[in-house]
Amino acid sequence: MSKPEDHLDIVALKELKDIMEGEFDTLVATFIRDSSNKVEELADIIEAGDPDRLRKVAHSLKGSSSNVCAMPLSELARQLEQLGREGTLAGAADLLERLRDEFQQVATLLNNNI
Amino acid sequence: MDNLGLKVDSTALVDSHLRILIADDNDSDRLILQTIVRKEGHTVYAARDGQEAIDLFKEQSPDIVLLDALMPNVDGFEAARTIKQLAGDSLVPIIFLTSLRDATSLADCLAAGGLDFLSKPYNRIILQAKIKAFASMRRLHETVQQQRDEIAVHHDRLVHEQEVAKQVFDNIAHPGCISAPNIKYLLSPMAVFNGDLVLASRKPSGGMFVFLGDFTGHGLPAAIGAMPVSEIFYGMAQKGFSLQDILREINKKLKRILPVGVFCCASMVDVSFRKRSAEVWVGGIPDVLVFRAKERLVEPLKSRHLPLGVVDSDRFNTDTTLVQMELGDRIMLWSDGIIEAADNNGEMFGEERVLEVILSSQDPNDIFHNIERAVEQHAGRGEQDDDYTMVEVSMVTEEDMGDPLGEGGVSYLRGGPRDWSMTYELRPLTLKEFNPLPLITHLLMEVPGLRPHSGKIYTILSELYSNALEHGVLQLHSELKASADGFARYYAERTEKLQALDSGWVRFHIDHHPVEDGGVLTIVVEDTGNGFEYGHKQGAEHRTEGYSGRGIPLINTMCRSVRYLGKGNQVEVVFDWHVDV
Numbered sequence: 001m002s003k004p005e006d007h008l009d010i011v012a013l014k015e016l017k018d019i020m021e022g023e024f025d026t027l028v029a030t031f032i033r034d035s036s037n038k039v040e041e042l043a044d045i046i047e048a049g050d051p052d053r054l055r056k057v058a059h060s061l062k063g064s065s066s067n068v069c070a071m072p073l074s075e076l077a078r079q080l081e082q083l084g085r086e087g088t089l090a091g092a093a094d095l096l097e098r099l100r101d102e103f104q105q106v107a108t109l110l111n112n113n114i
Numbered sequence: 115m116d117n118l119g120l121k122v123d124s125t126a127l128v129d130s131h132l133r134i135l136i137a138d139d140n141d142s143d144r145l146i147l148q149t150i151v152r153k154e155g156h157t158v159y160a161a162r163d164g165q166e167a168i169d170l171f172k173e174q175s176p177d178i179v180l181l182d183a184l185m186p187n188v189d190g191f192e193a194a195r196t197i198k199q200l201a202g203d204s205l206v207p208i209i210f211l212t213s214l215r216d217a218t219s220l221a222d223c224l225a226a227g228g229l230d231f232l233s234k235p236y237n238r239i240i241l242q243a244k245i246k247a248f249a250s251m252r253r254l255h256e257t258v259q260q261q262r263d264e265i266a267v268h269h270d271r272l273v274h275e276q277e278v279a280k281q282v283f284d285n286i287a288h289p290g291c292i293s294a295p296n297i298k299y300l301l302s303p304m305a306v307f308n309g310d311l312v313l314a315s316r317k318p319s320g321g322m323f324v325f326l327g328d329f330t331g332h333g334l335p336a337a338i339g340a341m342p343v344s345e346i347f348y349g350m351a352q353k354g355f356s357l358q359d360i361l362r363e364i365n366k367k368l369k370r371i372l373p374v375g376v377f378c379c380a381s382m383v384d385v386s387f388r389k390r391s392a393e394v395w396v397g398g399i400p401d402v403l404v405f406r407a408k409e410r411l412v413e414p415l416k417s418r419h420l421p422l423g424v425v426d427s428d429r430f431n432t433d434t435t436l437v438q439m440e441l442g443d444r445i446m447l448w449s450d451g452i453i454e455a456a457d458n459n460g461e462m463f464g465e466e467r468v469l470e471v472i473l474s475s476q477d478p479n480d481i482f483h484n485i486e487r488a489v490e491q492h493a494g495r496g497e498q499d500d501d502y503t504m505v506e507v508s509m510v511t512e513e514d515m516g517d518p519l520g521e522g523g524v525s526y527l528r529g530g531p532r533d534w535s536m537t538y539e540l541r542p543l544t545l546k547e548f549n550p551l552p553l554i555t556h557l558l559m560e561v562p563g564l565r566p567h568s569g570k571i572y573t574i575l576s577e578l579y580s581n582a583l584e585h586g587v588l589q590l591h592s593e594l595k596a597s598a599d600g601f602a603r604y605y606a607e608r609t610e611k612l613q614a615l616d617s618g619w620v621r622f623h624i625d626h627h628p629v630e631d632g633g634v635l636t637i638v639v640e641d642t643g644n645g646f647e648y649g650h651k652q653g654a655e656h657r658t659e660g661y662s663g664r665g666i667p668l669i670n671t672m673c674r675s676v677r678y679l680g681k682g683n684q685v686e687v688v689f690d691w692h693v694d695v
Contacts, residue, residue, distance in 0.1 A: 015238075016146070020145075020146070030142045063213045064142050066234050067143050067235045067236060
């Protein structure tokens with residue numbers, strides 16, 4: 001059983017909640033909807049073997065997850081972006097599985113208002 | 115306490131309120147950013163891609179633009195380029211939102227017109243700092259633009275004002291009869307703004323005044339003094355005032371109106387074609403040169419006086435140098451522009467070179483042109499420098515000069531005083547200090563049509579007046595004037611006697627009545643002297659040689675009759691005049 005701080009920067013998240021106030025729930029919902037779309041998109045891209053699109057979508061996910069303080073998730077997205085930039089898909093499927101798990105954890109934590 | 119703090123904060127907020135465009139295709143990122151920016155007190159326009167950003171920019175013209183680099187449809191780079199184009203002259207800071215780190219991507223952002231970057235995750239403090247910095251940069255730019263526009267407007271107005279001023283100056287400080295056949299001159303169209311001034315006027319007596327002035331300084335301050343100088347010069351010259359009177363008046367005026375340190379270096383020449391002589395006054399300006407055509411030599415007349423507008427009237431000196439001239443002799447005046455024209459090494463043209471050019475000119479007619487060319491060659495400029503001002507006056511016969519004032523025609527006979535008489539009696543105090551001739555000439559010039567004859571009339575008046583004063587009231591003997599040596603003694607005695615004068619008078623009785631195409635002017639001058647036995651002096655057998663010989667016989671040739679009356683202390687001149695059509 002992992003702890004919340006393994007997936008989220010708790011201090012930064014607290015700050016974000018203070019800033020967003022009533023909008024925080026909308027933010028969480030938006031992030032989860034957007035990101036699950038992107039995770040599915042990444043799966044399609046890897047199957048289709050398109051490193052350039054991989055780079056772009058992973059880049060976007062890297063940014064948005066960092067903004068909601070999900071740093072490990074952002075790091076996994078960065079590794080996928082890196083593969084895309086290098087023009088390879090080697091290990092991309094494994095990386096995506098780890099990212100999918102991490103996203104599930106983050107989504108659960110955020111939904112439970114951690 | 116708290117209230118006060120809040121108040122201050124909210125004012126600051128109002129002051130720094132900005133309208134900010136945010137474009138990010140990522141919904142959650144955009145939500146966070148727009149919430150942060152809004153909380154800083156700014157108005158947010160949110161766009162989901164580059165095209166929306168461009169559209170919103172057109173609609174709202176925001177102050178600052180935050181652009182995500184990678185967006186679908188139109189990406190951030192292209193949007194930035196379009197926005198920059200739309201913004202035109204005004205500065206719209208574009209900040210790229212990106213977590214791109216590689217140098218190429220960052221360079222692309224800058225090339226597209228981005229001024230800075232903001233990376234994810236967003237940091238509220240950094241964002242705040244950047245917005246503040248760019249807001250003040252934008253304000254600064256706006257101020258600069260505004261001032262630039264103001265300067266442009268101001269500049270246009272200044273140019274316009276200068277054009278108007280130039281027109282006024284040209285009308286007032288016109289060079290008069292500078293195009294007379296015996297004058298050559300060099301004067302840039304903008305000379306008045308360099309402080310240079312050339313004036314020339316025929317005198318009622320047929321002679322000519324030429325004035326060259328060089329005011330200290332440049333531009334409008336240097337030009338302003340030209341106006342009164344010109345007005346005084348032309349006004350007084352036309353009324354028959356002397357060179358001394360005119361210079362004294364100009365000096366007095368300039369001393370009064372110009373600030374300390376602004377004055378007018380000048381030279382002035384009074385040319386008499388009849389006497390073939392010139393009186394020259396030089397104040398603070400390069401030597402006036404007299405070129406002797408026959409001997410082919412140059413006599414420099416050094417500046418002996420301070421410039422005009424420096425000393426008070428009582429210390430102002432109007433002593434002149436009298437130069438006897440032959441036909442074809444020349445007098446040259448200049449401002450220091452020619453002398454000081456420097457070559458590439460800063461070496462001035464100098465007075466020696468001027469002399470060289472004059473003396474090496476085969477034909478005296480080429481002197482002026484040769485100097486002009488030599489200065490241009492020395493200074494190495496094809497174009498004439500604004501500061502070159504130079505005048506050459508040649509001695510010619512009076513006939514060569516033509517009618518001094520060039521008027522005539524029947525239309526001049528209408529209006530004005532035509533039928534009148536007056537008596538004007540001058541008593542000792544007045545005789546000592548006042549020259550009545552300009553006033554009387556002025557009065558006579560009001561008679562319509564008479565002005566073209568002003569030269570003769572002035573000659574008649576001045577001859578009769580000096581006879582009445584000197585031989586009548588002061589009892590001086592004209593025999594004294596027969597030798598050059600006696601001439602000086604004569605004038606010394608004249609000054610002495612005039613100083614001591616306490617009784618006697620000179621009376622002018624002037625009568626004018628019109629005839630069909632002109633008039634008859636009768637002038638009687640009477641004095642309190644002893645008169646003389648005039649029986650043998652009637653007619654034209656007056657002595658005609660020597661210094662004092664030109665008086666009465668000359669008058670005789672000008673008018674219908676000259677008669678002595680009473681015991682010889684009255685003389686009557688009848689002058690018939692007709693309009694030359």
